[in-house]
Amino acid sequence: MSNPADYYEVLGVARDADAATLKKAFRQLAIQYHPDRNSAPDAEDRFKAINEAYAVLSDPEKRARYDRFGHEGLSGRAGPREADLRDVFGGDLFEQLFGGFARRATRPGARHGDDVRLPFPVTLEEVAAGGEKSVTFRRQATCATCDGSGAQAGHAPVTCDACGGMGRVRVQHGFLPMVTGCPRCRGEGRIVTHPCGTCRGNGLVQEEVTLKVPVPAGIGEGHTLRLDGEGGQGVRGGQPGDLYLIIQEAEHPFFERDGDHLVCEVPISFPQAALGSNISVPTLDGKARVKVPSGTQSGRVLRLRGKGLPNVEGRGRGDQLVRLQIETPVDLSPRQRELLEELESLSGDHPGQPRRKSFLDKLKELFD
Ligand SMILES: [Zn+2]
Ligand SMILES: [Zn+2]
Known part of the structure; x- marks a missing residue:
């Protein structure tokens, strides 16, 4: 050298x-x-x-x-x-x-089952209520034909003679002995001479299962539920994988979520805002009556305490925030037009519009 x-x-x-x-x-x-x-x-x-x-x-x-x-x-x-x-x-x-031949916890050829990861859609109603929800998915299951052995009936797998069934062989690595997976049996320790026709020798088939999954109240987008051992089956004594359900919140026709709060936008008419009124708003528990105070401006937020979502860690419940949007009328009838024109003609005598007045005053200061 x-x-x-x-x-x-x-x-x-x-x-x-x-x-x-x-x-x-x-x-x-x-x-x-x-x-x-x-x-x-x-x-x-x-x-x-x-x-x-x-x-x-x-x-x-x-x-x-x-x-x-x-x-x-x-x-x-x-x-x-x-x-x-x-x-x-x-x-x-x-x-x-x-690589002495350490005694291994699992048998040679034992393989862990695959973990399964799935998106798991939930509605805000389900988030609010918590409880159980079904999920149906496919995972690897032990082949019933060969009971997971991978061998045809009457043709039991034979012990690999290259590794004596250990699945690993000692090789000289430079001048140090090391252990590596047996190339002959690919680490299985045994050789299937007549593979099972159902699973083609790997001992596993796909199955469709339906599980009931507990959904914690208040859970949210991006959280993951883990169900131990509900992934694919292992082979030859290997542990089954786990099931991971990744929460995806479905869109709601009314609500957006802000942490434990729910936000919704409710259109009201200009007269409702000016005169005050009682309006119906959606909540997760059904419709609720809400009082709009007279003189309400567009964008005003009303808070319904405790009408939001439960906190996932059990710290109470959020609020529902109702944002009022005043909708300007369109496609006026002649009578509506008449009334609005009359209203506008009166606003000089009795403005009652503090923001508009202050705006007009500033405009005057600047340009007149
Ligand atoms: Zn089989
Ligand atoms: Zn071998």
Whole structure:
């Protein structure tokens, strides 16, 4: 090998680094560059170099020779001893990185079920009331024909002889043993020779299910409901996935939501605004009568306390805000026109329009 990298540089430590510093640097780098965890193309080479550097520098005798003679001082290379590595990483991490056949919590070939994510439309009425709502969707389910084994009846899967059913094989990675998924059975530990016709051997089929989902009162756009284990089924003992329902608020013909408040706009006529009146407004509980005070200006907001939405965390209920919009009459009948003209002709004597008066006064000041 030409010009091998300096071991101290490889580990990023000073030449007088003590054993603890070496160990710490090695541990960090080995975790960072482990090829199973780092997909960069040079990760494997870096990983090997890190191991090689540590093998030498962690051995006082080899380190002394390396310091005096450089790479030439070392004949033959060996990886760090397994006992040393266990010491550096602790048992569990050692198994992961250097792959003894750690006993795994799940069977070989076990796979988690897929999570399912769905938009979940709710109306403001449903948000207000809370309660249950049905959702129908498709998810993966265990194939009933083969009971999830993936094999035709009478043709049980055979244990993979390449990995002895472990699903993983030990390979030499540079000079360190590592464990990787068995290429023969693709990690399943077994080989299906005669695949089930219903699921084509993967043990899963699509099913349509309908679930009743609790909808918390006051929930809103963008919230997510999670139902543990209601996603797709796993295979060979793998856990099922979860169901995530992403709340989408349906548009309402009257209301816009502002947090826990509801806002609605109600058109009223000019005489209703001027004279005052009782009008009907929509609420989530049905129609309500609301008093419009005389002399109401367009845009005035009336507040109906407690007629909004319940707070999702149980902090009471919001209000309903009724914004009054005065609608100017159009397509006047001759009689309406007559009356309005008469009204306008009287406004000089009795303006009763404070904003207009102040506007006209300012205009006069500026230009007359
Ligand atoms: Zn099947
Ligand atoms: Zn195998």
